[in-house]
Amino acid sequence: MIYTVTFNPAIDYVVHMEELKLNMVNRCNSEAVYFGGKGINVSTVLKNLGIESVALGFIAGFTGKAIEDGLQRAGIRTDFITLHNGISRINVKIKSGKETEINGRGPEVEEEELKLLFEKLNYIQDGDVLVLAGNIPSTLPSDVYESIIASLQEKKIEVVVDATGNLLKNVLKYHPFLIKPNKQELGEIFHTALNTIEDIITYAKKLQELGARNVLISMAGDGAVLITETGQEFTIGVAKGTVKNSVGAGDSMVAGFLASYLKEKDYEKALKMGTAAGSATAFSEGLATLEAVEQLLKTI
Numbered sequence: 001m002i003y004t005v006t007f008n009p010a011i012d013y014v015v016h017m018e019e020l021k022l023n024m025v026n027r028c029n030s031e032a033v034y035f036g037g038k039g040i041n042v043s044t045v046l047k048n049l050g051i052e053s054v055a056l057g058f059i060a061g062f063t064g065k066a067i068e069d070g071l072q073r074a075g076i077r078t079d080f081i082t083l084h085n086g087i088s089r090i091n092v093k094i095k096s097g098k099e100t101e102i103n104g105r106g107p108e109v110e111e112e113e114l115k116l117l118f119e120k121l122n123y124i125q126d127g128d129v130l131v132l133a134g135n136i137p138s139t140l141p142s143d144v145y146e147s148i149i150a151s152l153q154e155k156k157i158e159v160v161v162d163a164t165g166n167l168l169k170n171v172l173k174y175h176p177f178l179i180k181p182n183k184q185e186l187g188e189i190f191h192t193a194l195n196t197i198e199d200i201i202t203y204a205k206k207l208q209e210l211g212a213r214n215v216l217i218s219m220a221g222d223g224a225v226l227i228t229e230t231g232q233e234f235t236i237g238v239a240k241g242t243v244k245n246s247v248g249a250g251d252s253m254v255a256g257f258l259a260s261y262l263k264e265k266d267y268e269k270a271l272k273m274g275t276a277a278g279s280a281t282a283f284s285e286g287l288a289t290l291e292a293v294e295q296l297l298k299t300i
């Protein structure tokens with residue numbers, strides 16, 4: 001089974017407008033609501049690709065209830081912990097030719113509530129996959145992903161981490177199967193500007209030296225780089241299309257990569273599938289559907 005963990009789920013409120021004007025009342029041309037957060041997006045795209053997963057994490061208040069209900073209606077298995085206080089965040093995504101995002105802080109998770117997550121993670125068995133994705137509420141220590149992986153050390157599982165900064169750096173010594181920072185996040189980790197593909201490959205390899213087994217660096221419309229534990233190095237572009245809403249493209253790439261790799265154990269094919277899923281999301285209003293992914297896969 002694949003388990004995704006989203007510490008800070010969100011309702012993604014996406015509005016389209018011609019132009020965003022500051023110090024003015026802006027009115028949008030269209031609006032849509034999606035149930036998001038990185039792990040949840042991975043579960044949603046896996047579901048669209050016909051693969052089951054269980055979405056774990058913390059929800060709170062009426063927004064949290066809406067997220068849980070929405071996912072269950074879509075046929076996604078959930079096993080969230082409901083927090084005592086606060087509400088799950090609403091992240092505002094403004095599409096006005098440019099993409100502007102305002103992501104909320106989210107509710108506080110108390111120590112007792114965090115313990116409940118560790119109890120649930122005990123169900124994970126040899127052969128399972130654990131995806132830890134997204135930012136954590138500010139009250140939690142930045143070694144929380146590390147603590148989770150450390151608590152599962154005895155089990156033979158594949159761990160995927162899609163996170164930034166210390167949250168990511170701290171887990172590398174546990175040799176995660178896959179990490180997927182984007183280009184900007186890679187630069188931030190090493191406090192450096194990455195100007196060329198050679199720079200990106202150099203620093204992706206540094207993440208591998210620090211312990212990651214497979215390193216996938218996504219570069220939005222410029223494609224992606226994959227450095228594998230088998231010593232292979234791949235670069236790939238993107239499919240052709242018109243960008244509508246790239247929120248969740250990175251999560252879709254993780255889902256596509258996993259879906260293919262778990263079936264075929266072929267890194268090159270997995271990178272293609274990840275790219276098709278990422279691009280399919282960028283070219284859709286919501287997340288990638290099976291039809292859109294299959295269509296784009298033929299063109300990559």
Ligand SMILES: Nc1ncnc2c1ncn2[C@@H]1O[C@H](COP(=O)(O)OP(=O)(O)O)[C@@H](O)[C@H]1O
Nearest residue numbers: 182218219220221223238249250275278279282
């Ligand atoms: N503008 C785009 N055009 C085509 N494909 C895209 C575009 N943006 C993202 N993608 C696809 O999605 C993948 C992940 O996107 P990216 O924006 O780098 O991730 P993140 O959302 O994590 O920042 C890219 O490597 C690419 O395959």
Ligand SMILES: O=P(O)(O)OC[C@H]1O[C@](O)(COP(=O)(O)O)[C@@H](O)[C@@H]1O
Nearest residue numbers: 036037038091134135248249250251
């Ligand atoms: O947990 P974070 O880093 O605040 O990100 C949450 C946001 O990221 C998303 O999961 C999208 O992520 P990507 O665009 O990086 O794939 C949104 O659904 C959500 O609003």
